Amino acid sequence: xxxxxxxxxxxxxxxxxxxxxxxxxxxxxxxxxxxxxxxxxxxxxxxxxxxxxxxxxxxxxxxxxxxxxxxxxxxxxxxxxxxxxxxxxxxxxxxxxxxxxxxxxxxxxxxxxxxxxxxxxxxxxxxxxxxxxxxxxxxxxxxxxxxxxxxxxxxxxxxxxxxxxxxxxxxxxxxxxxxxxxxxxxxxxxxxxxxxxxxxxxxxxxxxxxxxxxxxxxxxxxxxxxxxxxxxxxxxxxxxxxxxxxxxxxxxxxxxxxxxxxxxxxxxxxxxxxxxxxxxxxxxxxxxxxxxxxxxxxxxxxxxxxxxxxxxxxxxxxxxxxxxxxxxxxxxxxxxxxxxxxxx
Amino acid sequence: xxxxxxxxxxxxxxxxxxxxxxxxxxxxxxxxxxxxxxxxxxxxxxxxxxxxxxxxxxxxxxxxxxxxxxxxxxxxxxxxxxxxxxxxxxxxxxxxxxxxxxxxxxxxxxxxxxxxxxxxxxxxxxxxxxxxxxxxxxxxxxxxxxxxxxxxxxxxxxxxxxxxxxxxxxxxxxxxxxxxxxxxxxxxxxxxxxxxxxxxxxxxxxxxxxxxxxxxxxxx
Numbered sequence: 001x002x003x004x005x006x007x008x009x010x011x012x013x014x015x016x017x018x019x020x021x022x023x024x025x026x027x028x029x030x031x032x033x034x035x036x037x038x039x040x041x042x043x044x045x046x047x048x049x050x051x052x053x054x055x056x057x058x059x060x061x062x063x064x065x066x067x068x069x070x071x072x073x074x075x076x077x078x079x080x081x082x083x084x085x086x087x088x089x090x091x092x093x094x095x096x097x098x099x100x101x102x103x104x105x106x107x108x109x110x111x112x113x114x115x116x117x118x119x120x121x122x123x124x125x126x127x128x129x130x131x132x133x134x135x136x137x138x139x140x141x142x143x144x145x146x147x148x149x150x151x152x153x154x155x156x157x158x159x160x161x162x163x164x165x166x167x168x169x170x171x172x173x174x175x176x177x178x179x180x181x182x183x184x185x186x187x188x189x190x191x192x193x194x195x196x197x198x199x200x201x202x203x204x205x206x207x208x209x210x211x212x213x214x215x216x217x218x219x220x221x222x223x224x225x226x227x228x229x230x231x232x233x234x235x236x237x238x239x240x241x242x243x244x245x246x247x248x249x250x251x252x253x254x255x256x257x258x259x260x261x262x263x264x265x266x267x268x269x270x271x272x273x274x275x276x277x278x279x280x281x282x283x284x285x286x287x288x289x290x291x292x293x294x295x296x297x298x299x300x301x302x303x304x305x306x307x308x309x310x311x312x313x314x315x316x317x318x319x320x321x322x323x324x325x326x327x328x329x330x331x332x333x334x335x336x337x338x339x340x341x342x343x344x
Numbered sequence: 345x346x347x348x349x350x351x352x353x354x355x356x357x358x359x360x361x362x363x364x365x366x367x368x369x370x371x372x373x374x375x376x377x378x379x380x381x382x383x384x385x386x387x388x389x390x391x392x393x394x395x396x397x398x399x400x401x402x403x404x405x406x407x408x409x410x411x412x413x414x415x416x417x418x419x420x421x422x423x424x425x426x427x428x429x430x431x432x433x434x435x436x437x438x439x440x441x442x443x444x445x446x447x448x449x450x451x452x453x454x455x456x457x458x459x460x461x462x463x464x465x466x467x468x469x470x471x472x473x474x475x476x477x478x479x480x481x482x483x484x485x486x487x488x489x490x491x492x493x494x495x496x497x498x499x500x501x502x503x504x505x506x507x508x509x510x511x512x513x514x515x516x517x518x519x520x521x522x523x524x525x526x527x528x529x530x531x532x533x534x535x536x537x538x539x540x541x542x543x544x545x546x547x548x549x550x551x552x553x554x555x556x557x558x559x560x561x562x563x564x
Contacts, residue, residue: 161403168428168451169353175455176359180366184459205454210429210450220431223404228433235432236481 012060013053021049043093050089054082066129069119076115080108142321146254149319153254160217163209171206175199218260226256230263230281237267239275239296245283251290251342258316259283259292262324262338265309266294274298274334288343295335302328313338345468349374349387350381350407350491351396351426360394360454376400378410379540385414385421392445392468397427397434408434415442422467426451430477439555447473447511462516472551479509496538504531509554513547 002010028045032038058078065071087101120144127135178199185192213219222228234241250256265279270279277298284291310326317324322340347369351357361371373384385393393414399406411495412424415438422445423438435448445467454460455474463473497505500521507517514532518525532550536543541553 105553164398164428166355169356172451173355173359173426175452176363179455179457179460180363199455203455206428206452214429217405218400219429220433224433232431232433291521 007190009057009061012057014056016052017056021053025049040093046091047093051086053080054086055079058082066152070127073116073119074134076112080112084108099155109284125142128209132340141200145319149254150252153252153257156257157222157253160213160222161221163213163216166221167212168206168209170242171202171209175202175206178202217257221256221260226259229256229260230283231266233260233264234281238271239267240278241267242278242280244281245285247285247290249284251285251340255290255320255342258322258340261289261316262292262313262336263294265313266336268335269302269309270294270296270298273302277333285342288341290340290342292338292340293335295333297333299330300328300332300334301330302326302334310336345392345465346370346372346388346390347394347464347468348372348381348384348390348391349394350378350384350399350410351394351473352376352399353396356396356451363454363457363460364464369461369464376409378406378413381410382414382417384416389418390421392422392424392464394402394424394464395425396451397425397429405434408437412437412441415444415446419443420470422470423447424449424464424467424473426454430475430481432478433479435474435478438554443470445470445472448478449473449475450477463511466511473549474510474551474555476506476510479506490523493539497535501531501535501538504528505535505554508532508535509558511547511551 025042028042032040032042058081059075061078062071062075065074084101084105087104091097091099091101136201178195182192182195182199185195218229218232220232225247227243227247230245231243234243251259263283267279267281274296277296278341279294279296282291282293282295310324314324317338317340320340322338324336324338326334326336328334347364349357349360351360351374357374361374364371372388372390375381375384377495381393381395381399384390393411395407395411397405397407399410407425407427407498411425415421415423419442421442423442424445424447425434425438426449427434428451430448430450435446438446438448447461448468449463453463464472494502494505503521507520512520514525514528518528521528521551533543535541539557541557
């Protein structure tokens, strides 16, 4: 298999001059052989042919780069490589004594480096158009992804509000009316029992909606922010939880939600896998990063790959360009740390 | 008994007013937001304010903030919070100030009319009515590393403790557990003994003592 760069170079070799050069090289070799095969002067012909072709290839190669600083760098680089290799060949044919080509190579190397530094200082953009477009595309995607997530977070809060003001309110009104109907049926106990059953069902439906709403956008998170919501999670957890949250300002809703669900899921895992341990939640917000740590003193040995809950969290965090790390050495507890960028 | 209501949803407000009027509870004024609540409480000096947590203009915890403020201005006012969700942090804020009664119930409890009216009367009279979900979170099983004082309670005592934290009287607890009031009294004195709580004169102080204890264990 030819490497792609070799194939690309081969395509740059001019066909006719290459055939003529090849012919000349062969001819000089034959003449040399017929004239008694003395000192190998034919190598100088080969060298000349190689150099001519290599310079053409170098020139064509540098023309592939887009005009501008990038092309000048590639031109200089290509000629430096060709002339350095030429110097080595020259040295080899000329008897391979003192390795003088080192000065040629060093000279080109220094010139090349100085030129690069000079370009950098001028703030020249060495990226190709493709690279530039790709970078711009990545920037656009990052921005729109974040936008989409922000919209999603706002949407979820709207759904929670709609549930609260819509279906849940109607179910409450229904319970209330059923309760009043039940009272009016004191003389028909069997029907009153049916009505009571209906009210119990309505209450159960409302409870399910409440759990759903809490899973979508916990009201206390919306109302009071991350610290209060995490305190509430801590007091709900079946294991003792110490919460230390220092959050000066409120991060974007999407960041708050992600951090909240990280803590919720982690505490659920602690309760499930380390029911006899204590857990600590630490949250710090600095200028551009929210740092969340949930640690327990349980048995450790948590398998990051096994828990699909953790996997979901990891994806959620990754979508925000955050980072989730788990350390769970056996016998030393489990520590989950999440870093979420939230530049203001 | 004179009651004011702060609820922005017409359907629920009207339903609540109809229900209370059917049971000879006088609804003297109604409001749709926190500002309105403070205004009608100031104007009518009611025994009880029934308040929704989520009110305009913020639609967050406006009702809690207004209720805390109303209790601050009128320490005798009883406040009964109705909400679609329970948050212990809001209960704690409410309990922190004022002398009057405090209640925090899920809205759907209104459907159980006798229990709801009982809660309304209790809070108006200076008592407590906490939703069993709030209490459950406070009393809930805590499998701590070392034994907590709650672990020394028998299952029956734990039940009694929960009902006490909800704000029920001994008689109501006896009814709920189908035992004699005397048996409840015995459980109560056992609980106070085991938890090392001072015996309290009235039901409300008793609830406060129990809640303070539960919150303290919670924080530890």
